[in-house]
Amino acid sequence: MKTQFRSRRTVMAGAALLMAVPLVVGAASTAQAATSDGQAQFEQWYAKYNVPSSTADALWSKFQKGSLLDSMKSGVDPVSERTQRVGTQQETVRTYADGSVDVSSVEVPKVTPAGGATIMAVGACSGTTSSHYDTVYHNCAAEESNGILTMGFHVTYDIVQGVGDKIVDHSTSYQAASGGTATTPSVTIPRSQENSSGPAYAKLTTQYNSKSTSFTAVMYFKVGGDKAYTTKSGWS
Structure with a gap:
């Protein structure tokens, strides 16, 4: 913020005080702008899922007062659930119950049959079948979002009929935060291939911070039972 001084006849102490004011106001304005932008992003996200403004x-308002939304808490069951393409x-x-929403998504491309050919954009999600x-599935996005925090990564995984689904590879994870900041999610793969103990899975962890609250968020990407899906845990 640029401030103009109309008079040079000002004592040094007064000048120092006047020079300090714009810095404080500027910082407050920046924080207010960030909060306003975060709210706009939050409301736009909710509008996509037909939630009233x-x-x-x-x-x-609930979140800004320091309370986590039900969709962000581990161990809280939804009152309704739907799957859509x-x-x-x-x-x-x-x-x-409080009206909050969370969304799990996995990118599912059109699959190219064995021996087939298709033109794909470089880096785009694609699928190939080597046998029946x-x-x-190559480089497909998997993510979790609740309007405040989105986290995910691009992953290559193999669906094998029966037991044996596996996570083949993954690229850098990503995140987006409204009203605060979040660290780039760390990624570990505790089990790379489905077996009798359960599905193959990757674990993503990030830390969200804002002036009103902070929490650790954990997302799981799982491949098992001939399907890929994400779940959340520990958003607290």
């Missing part, structure tokens, strides 16, 4: 406003995204949308029981 009055409900979104109430949820934003949006473009190449397979989404599971869950709604909770084995399909590899």
Whole structure:
């Protein structure tokens, strides 16, 4: 913020005080702008899932007062759940008692049969079938979002009919935060191939911080039972 001084006849102490004011106001304005932008992003996200603006406003106010939304808490069950296809995204949308929402999504491309050829954009999600029981999905996005925090990564995984689904590779993880900041999620793969103990899975962890609250978020990407899906845990 640029401040103009109309008079040079000012004592040094007064000048120092006047020079300090714009810095404080500028910092406050920046924080207010960030909060306003975060609220706008939050409301736009909720509008995509047909949540009334009055409900979104109430949820934003609740979060700004330091309370986690039901959709962000581990161990809280949704009151309703639906699965939908949006473009190449397979989404599971869950709604909770306080009106909050979380969405799990996995990118599912059109699969190219064995011996087939298709033109794909470089880096785009694609699928190839090497046999009638084995399909590899390359560089497909998997993510979790609740309007405040989105986290995910791109992953290559192999679906094998029966037991044996596996995580082949993954690229750098990503995140987006409203009203605060979040660290780039760390990624570990405790089990790379499905076996009798359970599905193959990757674990993503990030830390969210804002002036009102902070929490650790954990997302799991799982491949097992001939399907790929994400779940959340520990958003507290």
